[in-house]
Amino acid sequence: MIDGKxxxxxxxxxxxxxxxxxMIYNPWFESRGINAIVAPFAVQGADFPDVLKSLFRCGxxxxxxxxxxxxxxxxxxxxxxxxxAQIAGSANAVVRRPDGSLVxxxxxxxxxxxxxxxxxxxxxxxxxxVVGSGGVGCAIAASLAAAGAAEMGLFDPATASAQGLADRLxxxxxxxxxxxxxxxxxxFDIVVNATPLGMKxxxxxxxxxxxxxxxxxxxxxxxxxxxxxxxxAAIERGCRTQVGTDMxxxxxxxxxxxxxxGSTTAEELRAIARLQx
Amino acid sequence: MIDGKxxxxxxxxxxxxxxxxxMIYNPWFESRGINAIVAPFAVQGADFPDVLKSLFRCGxxxxxxxxxxxxxxxxxxxxxxxxxAQIAGSANAVVRRPDGSLVxxxxxxxxxxxxxxxxxxxxxxxxxxVVGSGGVGCAIAASLAAAGAAEMGLFDPATASAQGLADRLxxxxxxxxxxxxxxxxxxFDIVVNATPLGMKxxxxxxxxxxxxxxxxxxxxxxxxxxxxxxxxAAIERGCRTQVGTDMxxxxxxxxxxxxxxGSTTAEELRAIARLQx
Numbered sequence: 001m002i003d004g005k006x007x008x009x010x011x012x013x014x015x016x017x018x019x020x021x022x023m024i025y026n027p028w029f030e031s032r033g034i035n036a037i038v039a040p041f042a043v044q045g046a047d048f049p050d051v052l053k054s055l056f057r058c059g060x061x062x063x064x065x066x067x068x069x070x071x072x073x074x075x076x077x078x079x080x081x082x083x084x085a086q087i088a089g090s091a092n093a094v095v096r097r098p099d100g101s102l103v104x105x106x107x108x109x110x111x112x113x114x115x116x117x118x119x120x121x122x123x124x125x126x127x128x129x130v131v132g133s134g135g136v137g138c139a140i141a142a143s144l145a146a147a148g149a150a151e152m153g154l155f156d157p158a159t160a161s162a163q164g165l166a167d168r169l170x171x172x173x174x175x176x177x178x179x180x181x182x183x184x185x186x187x188f189d190i191v192v193n194a195t196p197l198g199m200k201x202x203x204x205x206x207x208x209x210x211x212x213x214x215x216x217x218x219x220x221x222x223x224x225x226x227x228x229x230x231x232x233a234a235i236e237r238g239c240r241t242q243v244g245t246d247m248x249x250x251x252x253x254x255x256x257x258x259x260x261x262g263s264t265t266a267e268e269l270r271a272i273a274r275l276q277x
Numbered sequence: 278m279i280d281g282k283x284x285x286x287x288x289x290x291x292x293x294x295x296x297x298x299x300m301i302y303n304p305w306f307e308s309r310g311i312n313a314i315v316a317p318f319a320v321q322g323a324d325f326p327d328v329l330k331s332l333f334r335c336g337x338x339x340x341x342x343x344x345x346x347x348x349x350x351x352x353x354x355x356x357x358x359x360x361x362a363q364i365a366g367s368a369n370a371v372v373r374r375p376d377g378s379l380v381x382x383x384x385x386x387x388x389x390x391x392x393x394x395x396x397x398x399x400x401x402x403x404x405x406x407v408v409g410s411g412g413v414g415c416a417i418a419a420s421l422a423a424a425g426a427a428e429m430g431l432f433d434p435a436t437a438s439a440q441g442l443a444d445r446l447x448x449x450x451x452x453x454x455x456x457x458x459x460x461x462x463x464x465f466d467i468v469v470n471a472t473p474l475g476m477k478x479x480x481x482x483x484x485x486x487x488x489x490x491x492x493x494x495x496x497x498x499x500x501x502x503x504x505x506x507x508x509x510a511a512i513e514r515g516c517r518t519q520v521g522t523d524m525x526x527x528x529x530x531x532x533x534x535x536x537x538x539g540s541t542t543a544e545e546l547r548a549i550a551r552l553q554x
Contacts, residue, residue, distance in 0.1 A: 001550055002303055004296030004317050016337060019281030026279055039316060040281050042336030049298055054331035059319030068320060 007060050008034040011260065013067035014054065016040035021065055023274040025250060033270050034261060038065065052077055052119050056096055063095040063107040066217035067267060073137055078104035087168045090135050093259055105258055107211075110142030112219060112250025115242050115266070116190065117147070118250070122218040123209050124148030126189040131155045133162040136221050137194030141165055144190070145173045149187055155183035192219040199229035205230050214238030218229045221247060248271075284313040284337050285553065286536065289329065290344035293317035296341055296526050299529055300551040301529060308549050313536060315342065329354055331371055340372040340536045350385075355381035362551035364419035364445045367412050372535055382535055385413050386420030388528025389496060392519050392543070394424070395527070398494040401425030403466040407484050408432045410439040411504055413498050414471030419444055421467070422450045429453060432460035463488040469496040491515030498524060526550075 011021050025038040043051045048070045049063055055061050066074045071090035078094055079101040085091040091104030116123060128149045130141045133156035141152060151170065156162040159181065166178045185191040185207050187239055193206040209230070212218065218234035223244035231241050249266035254262060284327045288298050320328045325347045327513030348367035350357055355371055356378040362368040372552040390469050393400060405426045407418045410433035418429060429446065433439040436458065441530050442456045462468045462484050470483040476499055486507070489495065495511035500521035526543035533541060 001318050002299040002314060004293040004299070005315055006299070008316060014336070016281040021278040022281070022283070036315075037279060037316065039279055039314065040337060041285070041333065044336070047334040050327070050335055050470070051331040054324070054328040056322040056327055057320065059291070059321070060317060092462070146523055276523060 002037060003035070005035055005060075007062045008058065009036060009038045009063050009065060010016060010041045010055050010061060011038050011057075011065040011067065012041045012043050012048070012070060014042050014044050014069060015251070019067075020248070020275055022251070024269055025256075027272045028252075028256075028264060028269055032262065036062070036261075038258040043074065048073055049077055052094070056094075056102060061096075061140045063093065065156055065255070066092050066104075066244060068072050074104055075141065078102040080104070082106070083172050084109065084139070084142045084146055086163070087145070087172055088135070088139040089165075089168070090139065093255055095260075106139045106142065107251040107254050107258070108247060109139035109141070110254045111247040111249070112192070113139045113143040114223070114254065115246040115250040116219060119217075119240065121190065121240065125150045127151040127153075127187065128192070129155070129183070129188040130182045130186055130192045132192075132194035132196075132221075133158070133165045134194065137192075138165050140194055140219075140221070141169060145169050145176050149190075150177065153182060153188065154178065154180050171203070183207045184211055184264075185209075185216060186213065188216055190217045190219065192221070193228075193230050194220065194221050198222035198230055198255055198267065199224050201247050203229075206232060209233040209237065212237050212239055214253055218242070220244050220246075223248065240251040251254045280312070281290050282312055282337075284300060284339045285335070286313060286315045286416040286421040286554055287318045287332050287338060287344040288344065289325070289347060290317045291321050291346060293319045296344075297525070297552055298510065301526070301546055304549045304551050305533075305546055306379065306538075307456050307540060309539065310504050313339070313538075314421065320347070323348065323552075325350055327529055329371070332508070333371075333379060333435050334353045334430065338373075338455050340370065342532070343369050343371060343381075355379040357381070357446065359383070360449050361416070361419045361423055362388065364422070364442070364449055365412070365416040367446070370535055372537075379439055382420065383407075384528040384531050384535070385418045385524060386416035388524040388526070389417045389498070389519070390420040390424045391531065392523040392527040393496060395493075395496065395543075396517065397518060398517065402427045404430075404464065405469070406430040406432070406460070406462055406465040407469045407471055408441045408460045409410060409469075409471035409473075409498075410435070411471065414469075415442050415470055417471055417496075417498070418446060422446050422453050427433050428466075429454065430459060433459050446536075449465050452458070460484045460525075461488055462486075463492060465548065467494045467496065469498070470505075470546055471498050473499065475507055476501050477500035480506075482510060486510040486514065489516055494518070497521050500525065
């Protein structure tokens with residue numbers, strides 16, 4: 001129950017109607033007796049800098065979740081960015097340190113990587129292919145690099161964005177072997193669709209699934225349905241897979257640690273969330 | 278349950294710990310299936326102008342409740358003030374009109390007046406005494422004038438504030454007969470303690486209760502206990518009375534109308550509020 005001592009985590013984006021975070025975080029806060037809420041704030045681009053600054057002047061605003069269209073803009077508005085957010089070029093969470101400074105971090109990729117690890121698939125020393133170098137692709141690449149991937153293939157129809165990501169990765173992880181320009185999944189241990197392909201009926205598959213080895217772990221970011229055509233094709237070939245919403249639920253324990261709350265698991269969050277996938 | 282479509286009514290003040298509005302409004306919204314919440318925002322004086330402006334740039338912020346220490350400052354930050362807020366010299370609610378303009382209103386006095394009327398005590402044509410010309414006293418005087426009081430006695434140890442209130446009242450209500458400087462309740466139909474006397478044990482009574490006629494209706498603003506020593510003395514003399522929290526609950530239906538929600542009663546709000554008085 002909201003009272004005068006409730007801590008706030010604004011969830012800032014536009015539009016807000018499809019937000020899911022309040023229905024995941026708030027039941028968890030309730031279940032733990034934590035007096036905090038996530039609430040939507042519908043903020044358009046031009047207003048975002050002032051609103052973000054003002055919200056963090058409120059004593060009981062302890063952090064913020066940042067989503068479209070502000071994930072890139074927020075990187076210019078915080079005092080510090082984690083390495084992952086620097087490589088991703090975007091942030092989806094801001095927390096205020098005790099000294100008042102704001103730190104931005106990016107958890108999309110962290111959620112993806114946690115899910116992979118918790119399914120028993122190692123990342124350290126592995127070869128990974130990330131198809132799509134938009135916001136989520138950059139975030140996933142950054143987190144897979146942080147988790148110790150040895151080689152990384154990047155592909156995006158906009159080659160410059162894949163090359164930019166490659167450059168940022170090698171700046172921060174000089175030992176990482178990065179290649180750009182192929183989406184052939186053959187020879188990779190982990191393969192990720194980080195494109196929007198699969199959102200619309202009739203979309204082509206994001207890569208040539210015939211070239212997937214059954215030993216390859218296949219991850220998806222599209223949440224339109226639990227098993228997208230790409231994931232169904234991968235399962236048919238015997239691959240282990242990770243669905244799009246796993247990234248969402250797996251990132252939340254990381255968020256909660258970032259905001260200074262206790263630890264939890266994606267399973268617990270899924271069990272008490274007030275939404276269905 | 279908060280989701281992406283939830284409307285927000287920030288309750289802005291500092292400190293926020295003792296706020297009661299969230300526990301009154303939110304259960305009512307829930308009971309009516311209205312997807313809106315009141316949530317506290319701890320904002321200090323210097324930050325208030327920017328925070329207020331920024332909050333109203335959020336599309337789902339439909340209004341705000343304003344409390345200490347911002348009730349006076351807010352009057353300079355809105356596009357329009359109601360007559361009651363002009364006379365009160367303060368506002369405790371802001372709503373955004375469809376054209377984007379902000380309107381400030383003051384409901385403390387409206388709550389007081391509604392409570393009096395609903396107890397069967399007429400205000401129109403009556404003689405009222407308001408002891409205390411601080412924020413709440415000014416608000417009550419403004420609302421009693423709006424409700425048609427014929428004569429009004431004002432008293433404050435700081436005579437200038439009582440005189441300032443008298444001047445504002447006569448500007449807007451030239452037919453109202455206002456006198457300043459006496460707190461003798463004899464001869465008044467309605468008498469109000471709008472001072473903080475009664476908050477602390479051992480406080481003197483706000484006026485000479487021996488001079489209260491049994492026909493006088495006696496109202497209180499102090500909420501420290503349901504029946505303050507002043508109210509107990511009035512009841513002993515046979516007066517009808519109104520307790521401090523009545524003002525709080527009676528103003529909320531007015532607020533809710535101001536924010537564009539349906540109508541309710543203080544009784545319904547008291548029944549479902551998640552707090553005890």
